Amino acid sequence: MEGDEDREALLPGATDRPKMAAICDPSRLAHRIVVLILMCFLGFGSYFCYDNPAALQTQVQLDMKVNTASFMQLYAFYSWPNVVLCFFGGFLIDRVFGIRWGTIIFSLFVCAGQVIFAAGALFNAYWLMETGRLVFGIGGESLAVAQNTYAVSWFKGKELNLVFGLQLSMARVGSTVNMNIMGLVYSRIKDLMGSAGYTTLGVTLMIGGITCLFSLACALVLGYLDKRAEKILNKEQGKTGEVIKLTDVKDFSLSLWLIFMVCVCYYVAVFPFIGLGKVFFIEKFNFSPLQAGAINSVVYIISAPLSPLFGFMVDRIGKNIIWVMCAVVATLCAHMMLAFTFWNPWIAMSLLGVSYSLLACALWPMVAFVVPEHQLGTAYGFMQSIQNLGLAIIAIVSGIILDTSGYLFLEVFFSACICVAIIAVVMLYFVNLVRGGDLNLSSWERAKLLKQAAIEAEKDRLRRESVDWNRIRPMSAFAVRVRYLSRLGAKLPDHLTSYQSALSHRSVLK
CATH class of the missing domain: 1.20.1250.20 (MFS general substrate transporter like domains)
Structure with a gap:
C-alpha cells in the first residue's frame, strides 16, 4: 500500500x-x-x-x-x-x-x-x-x-x-x-x-x-x-503509561466514587449470574445442557460486534450518564423477566447482552472526564480493584443464596444490586448537574469546551513566557558611560548620585 x-520512508534509518x-x-x-x-x-x-x-x-x-x-x-x-x-x-x-x-x-x-x-x-x-x-x-x-x-x-x-x-x-x-x-x-x-x-x-x-x-x-x-x-x-x-499513587485516592471526587459504585453494583449482577446461568436455564426452562450453554453465552456473542459500534456511537453523541442509565435500567428489566416470567429467555439474555455492551462503552470513559490525567492510572486501578473485590464477595454470597433459597431469591438479589446502581446513576446525574460537570454533555459541547480549554492554556503559556520589555530597555550611551565610570571609582557629580544608585539597584535584579 x-x-x-x-x-516506511519516514522511519529512522529506513534508507x-x-x-x-x-x-x-x-x-x-x-x-x-x-x-x-x-x-x-x-x-x-x-x-x-x-x-x-x-x-x-x-x-x-x-x-x-x-x-x-x-x-x-x-x-x-x-x-x-x-x-x-x-x-x-x-x-x-x-x-x-x-x-x-x-x-x-x-x-x-x-x-x-x-x-x-x-x-x-x-x-x-x-x-x-x-x-x-x-x-x-x-x-x-x-x-x-x-x-x-x-x-x-x-x-x-x-x-x-x-x-x-x-x-x-x-x-x-x-x-x-x-x-x-x-x-x-x-x-x-x-x-x-x-x-x-x-x-x-x-x-x-x-x-x-x-x-x-x-x-x-x-x-x-x-x-x-x-x-x-x-x-x-x-x-x-x-x-503501559500507568502512574499509580495511592495517595491520589484522597483527592477523588464524589462523582468518581459514584462511578465506582455503579461499576461494582452492575458487574456483580452480570458475571456471577453467567457463572450460575447454565443450570438456571436447565432447571427453570427445561433446556438441554447444549441449549443452556448456548443461551448463557448470548451476552458474550452480542457484545463482540456491538461493543465497537456502541463505542463509536457514544463518542459521536456524548450524554454518557443517559446511556449508563439506559443500560442499567435495561439490565434490571432483563433480570426481572428471568425472575418472574416464563417468557423465552432469549429475549432477556439478548437485552442483557445489549445493555452490558452499552454500559462498558459509556461508563469506563467517564473516569477520564472527572480525574486529572496524572491520576488516571490510580483511578482505573482502584476501579478494577474494587470491581474484583465486589465480584469475589458476591460470588460467595450468590452461591450461599442459591443453596439456601433457590434461583428466585438469587434473581431478586441481583435485581437489588442493579437498583443500587440505578440510585448511584441518579445521584451522579444530579451531582454532575449541580457542579457543572461535563459527564452528560453532548459530543459537540464537549468538543467546544476542549477547544476553549486549549485556547486558554495557550494564552496562559504565552502570558508566562511574555517578557516586560519596558523593564529591560537598552540603556542609552550616556547611562552606559556613567555606569562604567562608577565601576572605575571615578568621582561623579552630585546630580548623578541618585541615578547611580538606581543603576546599582537594577544590577542586583538581573
Whole structure:
C-alpha cells in the first residue's frame, strides 16, 4: 500500500535497511496484521478458561461433590489476587519485567493455573482446584494489561480503537466457544472412559488448557517479533503509561466514587449470574445442557460486534450518564423477566447482552472526564480493584443464596444490586448537574469546551513566557558611560548620585 511505503520512508534509518518482503518488514501493513492476529489470540486462552467452571457447573458439582457456595469459590479465588494486582500489574510490566518478558511470565501463570486446576480434579482435591484458580487469576488480568500495551506500541494512532475492538471481540469469542463446546468435550471423554467422575472432569479441563498453551506460544512469537522490530526500527519497548499513587485516592471526587459504585453494583449482577446461568436455564426452562450453554453465552456473542459500534456511537453523541442509565435500567428489566416470567429467555439474555455492551462503552470513559490525567492510572486501578473485590464477595454470597433459597431469591438479589446502581446513576446525574460537570454533555459541547480549554492554556503559556520589555530597555550611551565610570571609582557629580544608585539597584535584579 502507498501509505505503508510513505510511513516506511519516514522511519529512522529506513534508507539504510535492506529491502525485505512486506510480511517480514515491521513497518509494513502485512507484518502488522500478523502481529495483530497474535495479539488477538494472546488472550484467547485466558478468556476461554476463565468460564470453564460455568460451562461445566453441573459436572463440577456432581463429580467433586460440592455445593453451589463452594463452586462459586472458583470465581472468588480468581478475583482475590486482582484486588491488589490491578495496582501493580502495570508497574511490573514497565519497571520489572518489560513488556515482552512480562507477557510471557503472565501467560505462564495462566497455563500453570489451568494445569493445577485440572490436576485438582484429576486427584479429587478441590482445594487444589481453588489454588489453580488463584494462580490463574494472578496471570489473567495482568495479561490483559500486557495485551493492551502491545496494541498501543504497534498501532498508536488512528488504528488503535479498531485494534482494541478486535481484541475485545476475540476475547468474547473465547468465552463463547468455551460455553458451547466444553460440555460436548466432557460428554465425549465420558463416553471414551465409560463413566463420569472426577477423572473425566480433570481430563476435560486439561484439554481446555491447550488453549492456554496456544496463547503462550503467541506470547513467545510476539516477543520475538517485537524484539526484532526494536532492532530494525530502533523503536522502544511498549509502556503501559500507568502512574499509580495511592495517595491520589484522597483527592477523588464524589462523582468518581459514584462511578465506582455503579461499576461494582452492575458487574456483580452480570458475571456471577453467567457463572450460575447454565443450570438456571436447565432447571427453570427445561433446556438441554447444549441449549443452556448456548443461551448463557448470548451476552458474550452480542457484545463482540456491538461493543465497537456502541463505542463509536457514544463518542459521536456524548450524554454518557443517559446511556449508563439506559443500560442499567435495561439490565434490571432483563433480570426481572428471568425472575418472574416464563417468557423465552432469549429475549432477556439478548437485552442483557445489549445493555452490558452499552454500559462498558459509556461508563469506563467517564473516569477520564472527572480525574486529572496524572491520576488516571490510580483511578482505573482502584476501579478494577474494587470491581474484583465486589465480584469475589458476591460470588460467595450468590452461591450461599442459591443453596439456601433457590434461583428466585438469587434473581431478586441481583435485581437489588442493579437498583443500587440505578440510585448511584441518579445521584451522579444530579451531582454532575449541580457542579457543572461535563459527564452528560453532548459530543459537540464537549468538543467546544476542549477547544476553549486549549485556547486558554495557550494564552496562559504565552502570558508566562511574555517578557516586560519596558523593564529591560537598552540603556542609552550616556547611562552606559556613567555606569562604567562608577565601576572605575571615578568621582561623579552630585546630580548623578541618585541615578547611580538606581543603576546599582537594577544590577542586583538581573
